Every structure is written in C-alpha cells, then in structure tokens.
Amino acid sequence: MNEFTKKIIKKRYVLLASAIALTFIFSMTFFNKISSTVEVFRANIELQKMEKQGYKNYDVLDGSFRFSIPTSWNAWEQKFVGGEIIYNLNYITPNKKIYGFIQVWNMEKPLGEFLEESKKAAVGAVDFKNYDLKEIMVNRKKGYLLEYIRARDNEGYIRAYEAFVDGSNGRIYRASFYTDEKDWRRYYPLMFNRIIQSFSIK
Numbered sequence: 001m002n003e004f005t006k007k008i009i010k011k012r013y014v015l016l017a018s019a020i021a022l023t024f025i026f027s028m029t030f031f032n033k034i035s036s037t038v039e040v041f042r043a044n045i046e047l048q049k050m051e052k053q054g055y056k057n058y059d060v061l062d063g064s065f066r067f068s069i070p071t072s073w074n075a076w077e078q079k080f081v082g083g084e085i086i087y088n089l090n091y092i093t094p095n096k097k098i099y100g101f102i103q104v105w106n107m108e109k110p111l112g113e114f115l116e117e118s119k120k121a122a123v124g125a126v127d128f129k130n131y132d133l134k135e136i137m138v139n140r141k142k143g144y145l146l147e148y149i150r151a152r153d154n155e156g157y158i159r160a161y162e163a164f165v166d167g168s169n170g171r172i173y174r175a176s177f178y179t180d181e182k183d184w185r186r187y188y189p190l191m192f193n194r195i196i197q198s199f200s201i202k
Helices: 003-053 111-122 188-196
Strands: 055-060 065-070 074-077 085-092 099-106 128-138 141-151 157-166 171-180
Touching: 055 085, 065 085, 065 099, 065 188, 111 128, 111 141, 111 157, 128 157, 157 188, 171 188
Parallel strands: none
Antiparallel strands: 055 065, 074 085, 085 099, 099 171, 128 141, 141 157, 157 171
C-alpha cells in the first residue's frame, strides 16, 4: 500500500469519525428536546389535575390573614409556645412527596436582617448544595423567595422553596415547601407560587 492510498484511507476514517460524532450530537440534541417537551406536557397535566381538585380557603387571625392551599392536601394547625410563631398550619400531599407549613411570626427585626442571620446560623451546620435568595412582591407586599438544596440527615438531598412576606405590621408571613430532590417536578414552583400569591394580609 503506497503513501497516497494511506492518505486517502486516513481521510476516510476522519470523515467517518466526524459523521458519527455529528450524528451522535444531533441524536442527543433531538432526544433532549423530546424529553423536555414530554416533561413540560406531563407538568401541565399534573398542574391541571391540581387546579381541578380546587383550593381550600383559610381565614385566620381574626380575618387579618387569608390564603388557600389545594383541597387534597392534608393540613392541621399546630400551636407553639413563646409567642414568636402566632400561627402555624402544617400540610402534606396525599403521596407524601411534598410537605411544609404556612406560618405567621411576630418579628421586631427587619425581614432582610432576619433572613441574613438565619443563613449565617445555618452555614457550617447545614451542607447546602445550592442557596438562592431573591426579592419578590406578593399582593403589593415586599418579600423574599428562598430556594435551596441541602443534605438530609441520613442520605440524599432536600429541595426547599420558601417565601417570606413582610406584613408591615410587625409580622412575617412564611410559606415553606419541601421535597426530596429526586421527587422535584418542573410544575412545583407554579403550584407553590399560586399558594404564595393567595396571601391576603390586612
């Protein structure tokens, strides 16, 4: 086999390898788009199911605070001593994959300061995989949305979605949602925001 033939064979191998690589990249891109589309479709179906089940309205603290959560969720009030947490409603979904609470706190310090102190107290004691805090508005009330992923006590990670709203009346209104990271779904924030935006504070 002469040198010219070797060069032709080498070029063919390079072209073949390039074609295989391009085919692989195209296939992966196409597959990812299909998977993403299917996930969005499933998310919409799940969200529609939740909306059809309806929401239960809560009117608490002498009518000064109103909110709603899905009717299918199991919910129960819990009392705390000390006077800091003046209202607490725990909830959990029927499949036990989402759990959390809605609380009202008597708080003298500013909300931003409270959250900053909470973060400093947790860093080192809690293994955060991700931590993101941003400002939000809830029915013309200033608040913060906190999303984080932290290690469980045994294994795996918990994903949290929490809202803290400044009531401008010495109170903080909190909604917290937790789920295992492996159980997280794309439609969860839409559902959680629906609950958060239901807050009516007088």
